[in-house]
Amino acid sequence: MSNVTIKDLAKLSGVSLATVSRVINQKGYVSQELSAKVLRAVEETGYRPNQAARSLVQRRTDSIGVIVHNLHDPFFYDLLRGFEQAAAEISYNVLFASVLGGDTKSKEKYLQYLSGGVVDAVVMYGSYMSDEEMLRCASPSSSVDYMLIENDIQGFKCNKLLINNVQGAYSAVEYLMGKGHTDIAHICGNPNKKVTIDRLNGYLAAMRDKGLEVQDGYLQQLSADYRNGYARMKSLLALKNRPTAVFCSDDAIASYAVRAALDAGLRVPEDISIMGFDFQTNLPERYRGPDLTTVKQPLYQIGFDSITLLAGQLKKGRFDQPERKVYDTQIVEQETVCGPCR
Amino acid sequence: MSNVTIKDLAKLSGVSLATVSRVINQKGYVSQELSAKVLRAVEETGYRPNQAARSLVQRRTDSIGVIVHNLHDPFFYDLLRGFEQAAAEISYNVLFASVLGGDTKSKEKYLQYLSGGVVDAVVMYGSYMSDEEMLRCASPSSSVDYMLIENDIQGFKCNKLLINNVQGAYSAVEYLMGKGHTDIAHICGNPNKKVTIDRLNGYLAAMRDKGLEVQDGYLQQLSADYRNGYARMKSLLALKNRPTAVFCSDDAIASYAVRAALDAGLRVPEDISIMGFDFQTNLPERYRGPDLTTVKQPLYQIGFDSITLLAGQLKKGRFDQPERKVYDTQIVEQETVCGPCR
DNA sequence: ATCCCATAAGTAAACGTTTACACAAGAAAT
DNA sequence: ATTTCTTGTGTAAACGTTTACTTATGGGAT
Numbered sequence: 001m002s003n004v005t006i007k008d009l010a011k012l013s014g015v016s017l018a019t020v021s022r023v024i025n026q027k028g029y030v031s032q033e034l035s036a037k038v039l040r041a042v043e044e045t046g047y048r049p050n051q052a053a054r055s056l057v058q059r060r061t062d063s064i065g066v067i068v069h070n071l072h073d074p075f076f077y078d079l080l081r082g083f084e085q086a087a088a089e090i091s092y093n094v095l096f097a098s099v100l101g102g103d104t105k106s107k108e109k110y111l112q113y114l115s116g117g118v119v120d121a122v123v124m125y126g127s128y129m130s131d132e133e134m135l136r137c138a139s140p141s142s143s144v145d146y147m148l149i150e151n152d153i154q155g156f157k158c159n160k161l162l163i164n165n166v167q168g169a170y171s172a173v174e175y176l177m178g179k180g181h182t183d184i185a186h187i188c189g190n191p192n193k194k195v196t197i198d199r200l201n202g203y204l205a206a207m208r209d210k211g212l213e214v215q216d217g218y219l220q221q222l223s224a225d226y227r228n229g230y231a232r233m234k235s236l237l238a239l240k241n242r243p244t245a246v247f248c249s250d251d252a253i254a255s256y257a258v259r260a261a262l263d264a265g266l267r268v269p270e271d272i273s274i275m276g277f278d279f280q281t282n283l284p285e286r287y288r289g290p291d292l293t294t295v296k297q298p299l300y301q302i303g304f305d306s307i308t309l310l311a312g313q314l315k316k317g318r319f320d321q322p323e324r325k326v327y328d329t330q331i332v333e334q335e336t337v338c339g340p341c342r
Numbered sequence: 343m344s345n346v347t348i349k350d351l352a353k354l355s356g357v358s359l360a361t362v363s364r365v366i367n368q369k370g371y372v373s374q375e376l377s378a379k380v381l382r383a384v385e386e387t388g389y390r391p392n393q394a395a396r397s398l399v400q401r402r403t404d405s406i407g408v409i410v411h412n413l414h415d416p417f418f419y420d421l422l423r424g425f426e427q428a429a430a431e432i433s434y435n436v437l438f439a440s441v442l443g444g445d446t447k448s449k450e451k452y453l454q455y456l457s458g459g460v461v462d463a464v465v466m467y468g469s470y471m472s473d474e475e476m477l478r479c480a481s482p483s484s485s486v487d488y489m490l491i492e493n494d495i496q497g498f499k500c501n502k503l504l505i506n507n508v509q510g511a512y513s514a515v516e517y518l519m520g521k522g523h524t525d526i527a528h529i530c531g532n533p534n535k536k537v538t539i540d541r542l543n544g545y546l547a548a549m550r551d552k553g554l555e556v557q558d559g560y561l562q563q564l565s566a567d568y569r570n571g572y573a574r575m576k577s578l579l580a581l582k583n584r585p586t587a588v589f590c591s592d593d594a595i596a597s598y599a600v601r602a603a604l605d606a607g608l609r610v611p612e613d614i615s616i617m618g619f620d621f622q623t624n625l626p627e628r629y630r631g632p633d634l635t636t637v638k639q640p641l642y643q644i645g646f647d648s649i650t651l652l653a654g655q656l657k658k659g660r661f662d663q664p665e666r667k668v669y670d671t672q673i674v675e676q677e678t679v680c681g682p683c684r
Numbered sequence: 685a686t687c688c689c690a691t692a693a694g695t696a697a698a699c700g701t702t703t704a705c706a707c708a709a710g711a712a713a714t
Numbered sequence: 715a716t717t718t719c720t721t722g723t724g725t726a727a728a729c730g731t732t733t734a735c736t737t738a739t740g741g742g743a744t
Contacts, residue, residue, distance in 0.1 A: 003485055016693065017695090018696095028733090030692070053729070056731070057731055072419050078414075100426055103430065110435060113405075117394050139388045288630075359726095364722095371722050392699085392701065393701095395729085399728070
């Protein structure tokens, strides 16, 4: 019963291999009579085509692979919805691979595996890989098409979807200024990551452009993880020239900053405004403060576009003009920002 | 540069196909000399083995597929972590396929596709499929191994991991009784789903066993979706014989029940205790009430076990003894239950 | 009557691997 | 001196499809 092949079907229905194939793929000419015979055989045997053989000769799989780390992280909510929606609208199968944390070994494994023709295209979010590692696993000139999200790796010529973190931070500061703030501090994240640096630069550029001074102690660098945002906020609150607004490098940090302010007996946002940036890494503890005013990344759109663009390129057959798009962010007004009460 | 094959490598390094294969798979005898030559050719060409050809002849892919609906749903948090952790510990690749909502068409598509030898085993969560649909896509006697989670479909002989919803609901009632409650109501969910019916039966059985009466109006049936939990709770509160505790069919319902109680000016849990059941379907609105006391499903364990069990069976080669496990739940004491204040 | 085209069906060659088998040479054991 | 074992290499047959090519038949247009 197991592993029925096209050959069995041919024997069973008394036709040739080619005819069976034609019936199954509804392609080419075949008479009603033989067609019926073959279909009956398919029914009887529970035949299911072998995808390996099929894709070996067709040199395509009609599938797209997606590699991310920590698929379970709520951060991926919107991105995943984008992937899923796009997947539902196209005829390609979309398969996800997830690796834990910074497990680059596994990431390489999956990238190599998928690049071996398991899928026709691969989209990859982030990646802690270096250019060389990347090239070792995937060849940009191979027959599989690549799409990188939030990863502007240089040596690898392929499709790229990026988020304008500089503009995002810049607009956050503008927004705070629009509310009347001038004493604006920044808690910046891990200074070895490009996102962090971009957001820091956006903050600095906006301050400079608008003629605002980054006062003494206004630049707080996170040590360890986001929980340290609590301590950093405490430092800011202890300043003589206490800021009236704090822009944080991401929402996780911001949530701890809010907690610190509330614990210090301040009201948020009346006494101090706090702003985050849409990067909700998974918080083990439930956040109970006011909803964060934040800078939102268009992750749904990016997820959707990544799949859709790839599908388009695959359909055309040749993908020599890699796409490169930079997405702007948007401010979401919620409960942690208001004008300064002075 | 694209699509280098083993043949190219053989030509380039002046050896036979077999030798190249042996070098690449580090299998069989091959001299240092030739090995070096081949490896150099691999390096130069950026060769990557074609997985389709490989799995065609080996009749295995060393991968396991997972099909779920709404992968983005936070409900899957623990389940996904279980899958991921197991995936990281075994040598198999794990690939996820996600379909939107109740899109059985897509689910069938993926099941058929994966069953065509794209993976060696498939785990499937839930499923709105009937026996016949299931059989149409996947043959239990095929060479791919199946694992069903929370789906006790009858006509399909394969591995099954189930949750003891009856026991879960039963223990919830016992827990409430232990706190001193006797007037315990139940808001039950969609009565066409097996989960709901099981939980209802658990509630009823516990009440009967302990000699408690299900008083007039104590059984509330949800109409429409979980938001209706608000109205159902209102109905309970309007009763002359108002219950002191309410057990809800799932957490989503419970969260609306809590809101209704709070809106009615009652304190939770001092005035009324409310219990949920771990099924956190995605709530668009943020829940701000006290943390729910609830019945927790061992989803992490189930995710982990599903992959691990399959990997074990695959390694053994023959999977004729399907596994069937029923998991008990556990009560998580949080903030919505205390003794009755009478 | 001839030619061409649409329909129908079969034969056989790919696709890129792995692997069973054959063969050889040298070393070790009889 | 013969056998046996280990190491090393190559040849060719799979694996299950798709598809280019070939052949045949019956009609419609010339």
